[in-house]
Amino acid sequence: MAATEGDEGTVSLVDVLEEDEELENEASAVLGGSDAEKCSYPEGYVKRQALYACNTCTPAGGEAEAAGVCLACSYKCHEGHELFELYTKRNFRCDCGNSKFGAMECKLFAEKEKVNAENLYSHNFFGLYCTCNRPYPDPEDQVPDEMIQCVVCEDWLHGRHLGCSVPENVELQEMVCELCMKKAPFLWTYAACIAVSPVTKESKGEVKNDHEHVDEKSKGEEASTSPKDLKVNGVTGCKRSYQDTEASPSQMAECRLKVLQTSGRTREESGAVFWPCGWRSKLCSCTSCKTKTAFLLDESDTVLAYENKGKTTEQEGGGDGRDPLMSALNNLNHVQQLEIIHEYNDMKTELKDYLQRFAEEGKVVTPEDIRHFFEQQQGRKRRRADASQYYCS
Template sequence: MSEVNSSTEKDQEANSSTDKGCIPSSSCPILEDSGTDGEEDQGVTLVEVLEEQAQLEEDADAVLGGSDDKNCTYSLGYVKRQALYACITCMKNSNGKTQLAGVCLACSLDCHSSHEMVELYTKRNFCCDCGNSKFPSKCSLNPEKSEVNDKNHYNHNFNGLYCTCLKPYPDPHDTNPDDMVQCVICEDWLHGKHLGKAPPSDSDYSEMICDGCMTKHDFLSAYVDEPAVQVTDDAGKEKDSCQLEQWKKKDTTALVQATYWPEGWRQRLCRCTKCLEMYSTKKLEFLLDEQDTVEWYEQKGKSAGINRPSHNDQMMAALSSLDRIQQVEAITEYQSMSNELKEYLKKFADSKKVVRSEDITEFFSKLKERKRQKEEKKNTRFSPK
């Protein structure tokens, strides 16, 4: 699935003239190991470790930063946009019949921590279903809920299937994996090869509307390739002037293919009385809301992450207090721990289980115990007789 990526650089102190030596950087590798046949493993630098950590934090903030991981969102009603999950385990146990349902971030972590979950990324205007009549047990965060949320919209994504090909993501049987793009209207994720028109190679677009939605809402064809315009309050009050009708006079042909829209394209949409009624009838009012976009949601999440102390800053502060040898030892330990943690988390990804806080605690407890045993063995080996 396509992601929004950006990078954050951290200033590095790397003055080799100090007594403590330089903090490992691109010119100061922390690990170097000569390989066989003259090949050399360059190892990993601190800069690379910190950059990877910063990118992981930013990606997590983009998707989850705008969602609450402690409190069920049911009390907020139909949330404008939030991260959602589908519980396959509960769906299979739901009175013997399949019922599509979605749960918020907090419920996925608290009520369904050991279940098989499907990550749905974000969906609009959704009220958390956890614990209602579709589930075998009540929500532990908010037990008092309505039987159903009749305004929620569900599609095959809630069953772990995507695109018109109705395949899971990732598809274990697909020998030629393809990036997926989310349609801004139906919010399904579709493979580029199944869109009728592949995404621009330069990714120079803000949102995509799939061919199915273009066919269903053919009036959108009139806005394709039109220059962006800034809609002012005065323009919105011109009830008798329909921009859509003017563009239709240009003999616009309805497009039966996916379309890719630049940033700000929603501002082109006509806001006359007739068009506003059409949006309401088609349930497309969200297109006029700038806070509906995934971009707005992700920026909100990233902004929330700015106020959180960075792991990178904390690591750099701790390392700066060590001498050169201690720095190398610390980063070596960090790399070893990082590799072990990745292998540990891979088991959860393969089994499609949510990682609980207890699982992380267990991992570090075992890591701490191995380190203690290692130190005891070391002390025994070098203890004087």
């Protein structure tokens, strides 16, 4: 495959296309599960959807002004406004055009109640995140750090502000922040037995699993049966102890949480908690516990389930999934491949510059904007072709 030389080494067109495909898949995961044409308000409190907050219409000033709009309204009703991307939120009804927006009406669905009483808001709706209450990206923060979302409050927190070390392959796990753990203290019981063990660093730089506050009997059992322990991303958990408590059907029929509370397993109640895949299915679903766990018992509530839905929707509407450009490249000679690479790189640079203006002004890029860009590209191409023809004659 032909390649181009740059300051960062050789990059093939295949590499560029694969990178673009990855970015497209990420966008599809977030936006594919939401409707870009119709306001989601008639659907009521949608289980999970992509949301935005408009700083132009509802600027920061207090909890009463916080509001969120659906994907379609961000395009149709708030074009050119300064928007904060909220990623996804659960059980939310579109606020666009209600009393929080003054005289403004929703262009897609005008008949809305004054407020959506069941909506939950946070500082995210004013473009602020984490316990440090800062924007993202933060122009004053020079420390490179990833943002991780709590599955309970759905706030995004810096890894360094979680009160614990972030385990490897964190994208395969779910996290509950320390504040939410303390608001739902029963989760500490589950954390002692099924969560990823907290990781601490020794003075020599070694990493160890921290099983603090475990009684002597539990320590002895753990030492004698460690091969049975579950390893999640290389971190040893304590599924063995959890499975032992599951052994009695009569006890489990009563309340799984109560059985765990009598197991003797404890854990230091500090820092965020990372949970392995499938942890929700291990929560007790008895009548009493359902009032505590609610949405946590619903596997379809997860962001992963929503993203998979978005990807599936895109695949179902996108034909056989094969990239026609990738297929066409196999039939081109070396010179033709180089010409396409140069054309592609020129277009990519111009598109980046074009979109940068929207980012600087905090505007949403609409389909009309993209069509306008490619119309300009076609115009430039025709002018270059005409100039070339004139020169050759």
